[in-house]
Amino acid sequence: YRCAALDFAGDFADDALYAAVVKKMLSLSDAAKTDIVSWLGARHAASQANAVIAAISSADEELALAAIRAAGKIGGQEALNALVAQLGGAHAKEASAALAAFNGKPNAAFVAALDGTPATQANALKLVAKRRITSAADKVFALLNSPDREVRTAAYGALAGVTTPADFNRLCGLLNQAQEDDVKALQAGLKNALAKESPDMQYKMVAGQMAAAPEKARYYPLLAQAASKEAIDALLAADDRQAAFAALLTVQNPAMVDVLYDLARQNPAWTDAAISRYTDFVSKSRNTPMRKYQLYRRGLEAKPSPKVQNKLLKALSKTPVFPALTLAMNYMDAPATAETAAMVVKTVAAKNPALGGETVAAALKKAQEVYAGLAKSDADAGYAVDEIKGLLAKL
Numbered sequence: 001y002r003c004a005a006l007d008f009a010g011d012f013a014d015d016a017l018y019a020a021v022v023k024k025m026l027s028l029s030d031a032a033k034t035d036i037v038s039w040l041g042a043r044h045a046a047s048q049a050n051a052v053i054a055a056i057s058s059a060d061e062e063l064a065l066a067a068i069r070a071a072g073k074i075g076g077q078e079a080l081n082a083l084v085a086q087l088g089g090a091h092a093k094e095a096s097a098a099l100a101a102f103n104g105k106p107n108a109a110f111v112a113a114l115d116g117t118p119a120t121q122a123n124a125l126k127l128v129a130k131r132r133i134t135s136a137a138d139k140v141f142a143l144l145n146s147p148d149r150e151v152r153t154a155a156y157g158a159l160a161g162v163t164t165p166a167d168f169n170r171l172c173g174l175l176n177q178a179q180e181d182d183v184k185a186l187q188a189g190l191k192n193a194l195a196k197e198s199p200d201m202q203y204k205m206v207a208g209q210m211a212a213a214p215e216k217a218r219y220y221p222l223l224a225q226a227a228s229k230e231a232i233d234a235l236l237a238a239d240d241r242q243a244a245f246a247a248l249l250t251v252q253n254p255a256m257v258d259v260l261y262d263l264a265r266q267n268p269a270w271t272d273a274a275i276s277r278y279t280d281f282v283s284k285s286r287n288t289p290m291r292k293y294q295l296y297r298r299g300l301e302a303k304p305s306p307k308v309q310n311k312l313l314k315a316l317s318k319t320p321v322f323p324a325l326t327l328a329m330n331y332m333d334a335p336a337t338a339e340t341a342a343m344v345v346k347t348v349a350a351k352n353p354a355l356g357g358e359t360v361a362a363a364l365k366k367a368q369e370v371y372a373g374l375a376k377s378d379a380d381a382g383y384a385v386d387e388i389k390g391l392l393a394k395l
Helices: 002-012 015-025 030-042 046-055 061-074 077-084 092-100 107-113 118-130 134-143 149-162 165-177 180-194 199-210 216-226 229-236 241-248 256-266 268-284 289-301 306-317 322-329 338-351 358-374 379-394
Strands: none
Touching: 002 015, 002 030, 015 030, 015 046, 030 046, 030 061, 046 061, 046 077, 061 077, 061 092, 077 092, 077 107, 092 118, 107 118, 107 134, 118 134, 118 149, 134 149, 134 165, 149 180, 165 180, 165 199, 165 216, 180 199, 180 216, 199 216, 199 229, 216 229, 216 241, 229 241, 229 256, 241 256, 241 268, 256 268, 256 289, 268 289, 268 306, 289 306, 289 322, 306 322, 306 338, 322 338, 322 358, 338 358, 338 379, 358 379
């Protein structure tokens, strides 16, 4: 009833009504106060910010947490200060969430909080990273050397949110000296610092630093982000083949289709990872259905594991050209790929009602047998059997 009354009051609420409700609030239970504070927050009742802020220090857990959430919605400098003050306390998680979605301009307060207690610093670091406050970079770099382990970890984690091209050289210096545990965070900071540069500029900057680096493999993910032809060629020629391959799998460039196919053929241990990524590129490409079919067929010819064969066949089913049906027939004999191959045959036949002839009929009958075998334990397979009966009847 209380919440319903508050909801109805919302239709004609003004500052006078908010003030009257807050005046009444003092004599109410904590449960009632919690509902009112939540209502004030939902209404963005800025005139009652002080009452909401006062409730943050309540001994009642639910009321304190409701007040923290409401303060974030109401906004304003006083609410901001009160929430930042909670970053080092028992309600830091809720305060962090309220500040992450704060109604207003909290950046300066977040940067100032980096000078607080270790608990406050650790939570403020996450906030400056989330809001991508680049003006906090110097303080974040300073906190990389914090004696407090949680602060140090949070500072490394914040690099990916606060760095710019101006930080590139000092990040490289840190990367060259880093303990293995810190390498990924520094690479993330470097990727962020480079992200707005052109692919060619990214490649030049990375190649320049990499030439003199003691561990060149640490720069491979940065070459992968550059994704230019020169960057791909540099990875293909890299000394640490396994680390370079891992980086090549992350490159975003359609030219990787041929590169990945070649890598799959060169090293059997890489076939599955390379062809799986190859399949993703082909699926997203703007190639014609027939060209996609040809590329999927080529992927299957690289002889990846059944798991990757199934991935290729699933992709093939979205390219329902006639040759896809004949290709899928070859994979209905192996138990590991039979069901996916049968699905390709059924899909191609259903999407091409004009198709006919002995080949299509033979493929459908084989697919029907596969589904019939599965129907004992899978109801969906039973539907597929009926669907194929209908397709055969139309032939």
